[in-house]
């Protein structure tokens with residue numbers, strides 16, 4: 386394997402620095418499966434890692450990119466062979482194990498998922514960790530009783546990657562979706578994805594959250610944490626379910642037990658990182674089947690590996706919309 390391009394994140398004098406470099410095969414991390422990476426993607430976590438805005442990286446230096454999809458070029462594990470199309474997301478990828486912002490990656494076979502039939506490598510990264518997590522959230526809510534006939538489902542951080550895909554999936558499954566956003570200008574975009582209603586965060590009075598308020602939601606997908614999540618809890622219907630996915634606004638949660646013990650609401654923690662493989666496979670299969678987003682192309686833009694650095698800022702500022710796929714071969 387000739388030396389190849391990679392976007393390496395390092396720390397110098399306590400500051401995060403990231404730059405393109407050339408790596409050799411012997412510099413890849415340990416693993417049974419070597420992948421020629423076709424595509425990666427940009428998630429909020431990638432932006433935190435690459436800019437140092439969040440303490441995400443657990444081992445320096447580390448090639449960024451928590452997602453990768455490509456073709457197996459070498460495998461010492463019987464589950465995968467040369468030429469297989471595969472996806473690898475989460476685990477230590479891009480945080481403590483060289484990630485997807487490179488032309489090649491090597492990962493443990495236990496982290497690799499075969500590309501579901503009918504899905505392209507590009508699509509798998511248009512979904513990426515954001516899409517996988519949105520789908521996992523919906524699956525967990527279904528397992529806890531959510532059905533379209535139960536009532537409305539609200540999605541916060543609606544224009545983001547997880548939010549956009551969650552709206553699309555839920556609408557496709559027949560839910561009445563309400564998008565909660567900070568971006569007034571994006572109402573048409575959100576309705577185009579399938580949201581029946583768009584609510585503005587600025588319209589909420591988050592300074593006065595009651596333990597129990599008027600019931601509004603059968604389900605909630607939360608990407609923000611903090612007061613928005615507390616407000617969602619206080620407005621859940623009887624037996625409503627919340628998928629707690631993100632912390633784009635805050636790590637804190639100041640609520641009461643009232644929604645949980647008086648309305649039977651459930652707060653489900655969604656962790657895409659270490660989902661057990663059988664469930665991980667099932668979620669990817671559903672993303673290729675009944676949960677396949679109908680508007681993936683219109684919510685996705687593509688950048689070349691070399692065009693990555695300026696992309697992260699939008700995510701940190703909360704200005705990103707939809708998904709960004711990285712073309713690692715270009």
Ligand SMILES: NC(=O)c1ccc[n+]([C@@H]2O[C@H](COP(=O)([O-])OP(=O)(O)OC[C@H]3O[C@@H](n4cnc5c(N)ncnc54)[C@H](OP(=O)(O)O)[C@@H]3O)[C@@H](O)[C@H]2O)c1
Pocket residue numbers: 427428429430514515518541542543544545546547548565566567568586608609629630631632633634655656657658700701702703704705706707
């Ligand atoms: N649990 C897991 O396994 C898992 C997996 C993936 C992602 N996540 C987390 O889920 C969240 C969303 O990820 P993502 O990739 O979709 O990120 P993203 O594309 O950057 O979207 C986040 C969205 O949240 C809103 N937002 C951003 N900053 C905000 C702020 N300070 N206050 C209020 N709203 C803000 C914006 O949407 P609007 O303007 O439309 O409101 C933004 O587009 C992140 O916290 C991420 O770390 C968790």
